[in-house]
């Protein structure tokens with residue numbers, strides 16, 4: 001059942017349903033404005049990591065300040081259904097654009113270049129996002145937003161517990177699948193997978209089960225983008241291959257250069 005209100009907010013409509021949460025368009029009571037409200041769903045209420053992820057996301061985005069990251073407004077962790085409120089961003093999820101047969105390579109590359117810019121900033125602030133994928137990129141009329149900082153963290157070198165497997169198998173770096181402590185190279189890999197998908201229109205590594213997908217991430221070479229998209233410049237293949245290298249230390253550690261190369265590839269698309 002869709003709730004019609006949260007303490008202090010009226011629900012306008014439900015926007016999305018995720019693993020642990022639901023996102024609503026809301027208006028604050030007595031004020032003419034719209035915000036996005038992310039509340040735990042039943043699963044998020046049952047799993048103790050749901051609450052932790054919501055608070056974590058609010059804290060992380062509260063410490064970030066960037067034009068490609070939505071501003072947080074309020075966290076209510078004590079409500080019957082804990083929620084956080086942030087600026088509302090009118091958009092189409094990048095996932096939907098990638099799937100469209102008429103999607104233009106130049107447009108998709110522009111979106112990826114902007115995501116690289118957001119990630120450069122996130123990494124400079126000492127955080128890793130840990131869930132980079134097209135579902136977490138919102139494409140507006142003339143700008144984008146990188147969202148869903150539920151798993152974001154400052155990488156820690158010392159950690160006594162084996163890390164919990166978070167994220168989405170199709171985008172997870174080999175070292176993450178092997179339960180090693182991730183650093184920003186894990187985001188670089190996931191970004192590489194998304195860039196491949198944005199160019200080719202399909203995932204580079206995909207099995208019929210999560211285990212098969214993981215095996216492909218660990219062992220398979222990157223397929224050729226040009227098999228799926230003839231106009232993809234060869235330099236794009238070279239770039240994605242470097243981003244998706246199996247060993248984290250072999251990947252570029254900074255996405256600034258990747259962004260520049262994406263923009264160059266964009267200019268080199270034959271018209």
Ligand SMILES: Nc1ncnc2c1ncn2[C@@H]1O[C@H](COP(=O)(O)OP(=O)(O)OP(=O)(O)O)[C@@H](O)[C@H]1O
Nearest residue numbers: 016018019020021023036070087088089135148150
């Ligand atoms: N600030 C926002 N403005 C408008 N829509 C948003 C906003 N934030 C999120 N959304 C919408 O809600 C969807 C889900 O958001 P998000 O990825 O943060 O949550 P989630 O995937 O449910 O989280 P989790 O992965 O923790 O289950 C987005 O794809 C987007 O469509």
Ligand SMILES: [Mg+2]
Nearest residue numbers: 018135136148
């Ligand atoms: Mg999400």
